[in-house]
Amino acid sequence: MKSGSKLEKVLSEGKFAVTGELGPPRGTNPDAIKEKAQYLKGMVDSVNITDNQTAVVRMASWAASSLLIQEGLEPNYQMVCRDRNRIAMQSDILGAYALGIRNILCLSGDHQLFGNHPKSKKVFDIDSTQLISMVRKMRDEGTFQNGQEITDPPKMFIGAASNPFGQPYEFRVHRLAKKIEAGADFIQTQCIYNMERFREFIKQANDMGLTEKVYILAGVTPMKALGMARYMQKNVPGMDVPDWVIKRLEGVEKKKQAEEGIKICCEQIEEFKEMKGIAGVHVMAIEWEQRVPEIVEKAGLLPRP
Amino acid sequence: MIKAEVKSLDEIKEMLKGYRKVLNTGCGGCVSVCLAGGQKEVNNLNTKLKVVFKQENIPVEIDSFTVERQCEQQFLAELDHIVGPYDALMSMACGAGCQFLAERYPDKPVFPAVDTEFIGVNKDIGWYEERCKACGDCVLGITGGICPVAMCAKGLFNGPCGGPQGESCEVDKEVPCAWVSIYKRLKGQGRLDNILKIYATREWEDQLQGKILLEQYKSRYIQETK
Incomplete structure (x- = not known):
């Protein structure tokens, strides 16, 4: 075991993993985390704690992760390259590990233009692939990025993201390969709706032998309503929502759209359970944590190990 | 080349507040190519400022002189026997030129009339884009x-x-x-x-x-x- 995290254990035992997501509050109240955590307890193996997602200031990801541990859940600590240089990043990783955090997801981060401080100065001292290399080096070589020895190095289970739906399509699987080479142990994908394109992507990854080197968790986000689906189709960068999703939500009355959204999500999970090269699912129920128990139950993912 | 843009008249007016005799210095280098701070732009800006100062009854005298390049002391030397009577200098060169001017005349307040934007290319007339x-x-x-x-x-x-x-x-x-x-x-x-x-x-x-x-x-x- 590289880190001894629960997520690593579930995946290395060949069990189908389930991860969830929780956004820290825009304030100091720890109860906001406790409340959301209730819904996820016993439902998922690990919970992604976002790092100032969409570039909006929120409670520090490591602090929210630590609060989650107090609730008896395992965090997957997200870190983006937008706001910190390599000194701050490594320092935060040391602190996170000392607080009991064992999983880390390495991301580029949404551009600050989308957030609530659009004219802030970006950092991007290193990119997401370089961040993966750095965390791997800290764990496996026991040194900082500069080669200096760490006393009691942090042993993280290293995650990365992959978006099969962004241009240039042909390059996406190669970018995945680079992240694996850099040291990613697991991958969580962008929310999947275009199953056809995703099947093709996974086939490429299988053919290149990548799925033998890394655990891929397929990302799903249940649609709450037709409006959300339309918004995501038009306005969310990197998102590919095909027309069939819109049509299915249009086909039911407004009150039943949420139910239909969850149904679509569960059907996708059923397919992922059988899909070669897929090791689990990442359920991103955005500000909809209370519906996660229903989704994992309906998708036949309970009980969790 | 370096690309720059002239600051707003309001900002320039605010900077020059309280000075009575100002020399606006242009630069014949990059900023002249991007139509921000060459001789023509110096004259344009001065004309506009004179109108504003007259309208608002502000007694400022503003003159102009453009050197070949403000990022070279040998060209700035041309200003040595001109700057004497002025109580402030304004530079329409890039940030580097402006600083070199200020370095040559450390007793004179120096104000930038342009914002230095980036190293870029001329996509077309009056259209510049950053590249480096x-x-x-x-x-x-x-x-x-x-x-x-x-x-x-x-x-x-x-x-x-x-x-x-x-x-x-x-x-x-x-x-x-x-x-x-x-x-x-x-x-x-x-x-x-x-x-x-x-x-x-x-x-x-x-x-x-x-x-x-x-x-x-x-x-x-x-x-x-x-």
Whole structure:
């Protein structure tokens, strides 16, 4: 075991993993985390704690992760390259590990233009692939990025993201390969709706032998309503929502759209359970944590190990 | 070349508040090419300022003089016997030229009349675009002549982020994703191998004040110790 995290254990035992997501509050109240955590307890193996997602200031990801541990859940600590240089990043990783955090997801981060401080100065001292290399080096070589020895190095289970739906399509699987080479142990994908394109992507990854080197968790986000689906189709960068999703939500009355959204999500999970090269699912129920128990139950993912 | 834009009249007016005799100095270098701070722009600005000062009854006398380049002391020397009577100087050169002017006349308040924007190209008349961040460690040979530091909104080195909208950058649909462009160009040239390898964490070369001292001139400035 590289880190001894629960997520690593579930995946290395060949069990189908389930991860969830929780956004820290825009304030100091720890109860906001406790409340959301209730819904996820016993439902998922690990919970992604976002790092100032969409570039909006929120409670520090490591602090929210630590609060989650107090609730008896395992965090997957997200870190983006937008706001910190390599000194701050490594320092935060040391602190996170000392607080009991064992999983880390390495991301580029949404551009600050989308957030609530659009004219802030970006950092991007290193990119997401370089961040993966750095965390791997800290764990496996026991040194900082500069080669200096760490006393009691942090042993993280290293995650990365992959978006099969962004241009240039042909390059996406190669970018995945680079992240694996850099040291990613697991991958969580962008929310999947275009199953056809995703099947093709996974086939490429299988053919290149990548799925033998890394655990891929397929990302799903249940649609709450037709409006959300339309918004995501038009306005969310990197998102590919095909027309069939819109049509299915249009086909039911407004009150039943949420139910239909969850149904679509569960059907996708059923397919992922059988899909070669897929090791689990990442359920991103955005500000909809209370519906996660229903989704994992309906998708036949309970009980969790 | 360096691209700059003239500041707003209001901002310039505010800076010059309280001074009675001002010399606006132009620069015949980059800022003249991008129509921001050459002789013509100096005269334009002065005309506008005179109108405003007259309208508002502010007794400021403003004159002009444009030198070949403000980033060279030999050209700034032309101002030596002109600046005397002025109680403030204004520079329409880039930030470097403006500082060199201030360095030559340390007793005179110096004010910038332009904002220095970027190192860029002339797309067409009056249309300039950034191309270079002067990072001091050029990767254009690897990236097909397209700079990820200047052209990618996140300055990524290992491929596109998850965000491109079609082939556009996520932050601006009018701007092509630098990494989509890099991919296409390298693919066309059969050089995709360049970006399939991990580009390792770089050591930033632009974190201290830049300085170049050519080998063949070193002996002029550094006394050898015997």
